[in-house]
Amino acid sequence: MTIQLNRKVIFIASVITGFLGWKTGFFICILLFLTKVDGEALSLAHGSYLTTQADSGELLYERNCARCHAIEFYKNIAVRWHSMSVLDYFYKIRGSMPADNPRSLTDIEYLEVVAWVLSVNGYPSGDQALQAKNYLGLLKFEE
Ligand code: HEC
DSSP states (O other), rough: OOHHHHHHHHHHHHHHHHHHHHHHHHHHHHHHHHHHHHHHHSGGGGOOOOHHHHHHHHHHHHHHHTTTTOOGGOOOHHTTTTTTTTTHHHHHHHHHSSSTTTTTTTTHHHHHHOOOOHHHHOOOOOOOOOOGGGGGGBOOOOO
């Protein structure tokens, strides 16, 4: 997969270089490279939350969500929320959950619940905290 991607990038780069001259080609290659590195860093497979967040999220789940949704409800997220992002999920629960008391948690707490949901779905933790920022829109649920 990675090898194929790299070949593709090199191919596109050489076509561009052929048409636009090596300076522009070189510049575009750097841009492609940066985008790719950036894109790779923004994957749920690389660890997107702290274990401490997921632990707090579990307590929050028990207190605020478990009375309506059993844990199975949160699993299979890659299927149920396929090609949606962590930001979509965050907005969904922050906007309407718990259904009997919406918006009763803080943003930080909703993020902790999201971190816990990621952990029960087998996504790895990392050394950066999950934060309520735009990059969450680039973290997609994929199978
Ligand atoms: C009083 C019952 C109740 C509580 C408590 C509750 N929910 Fe829900 N939840 C619902 C109902 C009913 C729906 C379906 C309607 C909807 O989507 O708004 C739902 C839908 C959802 C969905 C979208 C369904 C999907 O496709 O995955 C998510 C995610 C969710 N809840 C998460 C949570 C989280 C997280 C909490 C705790 C912070 C929580 N819920 C607490 C009743 C509840």
